Amino acid sequence: MVHFIKNLQTVDGLISNLYKDITVEEMTTKITDLFDLQGYKVIDQQFGNLILEKGNRTKRLLLGAFATYYKFSVTMVSDSDNELTVNVFQQSSGMSGGLIGMKQVKTELARLNFIFANI
Template sequence: MALFVKNLQAVDGLISNLYKGISADEMTKKVTEVMEQQGYQVTNDQFGNLILEKGSRIKRLLLGAFVIYFKFSVTMAPGVNNELTINIFQQSSGMSGGLIGMNQIKTELARLNFLFSNI
């Protein structure tokens, strides 16, 4: 059963998707499972709020674009008619990797948009 309904917004640093027929708890478990398979460390801050982190920030600062570091936050907001809105925010700019690092972040955000649209 496809849970994804539509992409509400996709701009620099933000993705907003609409899902139907799933609770925030179930979606939190599903997102955690999928993102851990992608190599992300998932931290559950509060109900429906996740921090996704991949790589080492210290190594990124020291070695620049040669080291991968991504950090995103995920928030979930229940809506009417059993709908759930998920927002994915970019938390690292990639500036420590220069222009290459900034492009890596944009590419990863586009990949996450595709990944979340297939949940």
């Protein structure tokens, strides 16, 4: 069952989506499982807050755009109407990979927007 209702905002480095009939715990489990399949690690998990990381930062610094590194934070806020707002923030700019690295991070954020729209 798809819980996605609509995209509230998509700006440079931020995705904000609205979901219905899902709790913070259920969404956390879905995100963790889904992004584990995508190669992401959940490096910090608190109630309603996740940090997702893929790749190695040190390799990115040494090899630039030839190494993969993405870091995003996810925050979840529920309201009284049984709706859940999920915000995805870009935590790494890709600057260590130069212009190509910055483009890679923007492309990954667009891909994540599609994935979050199908939850």
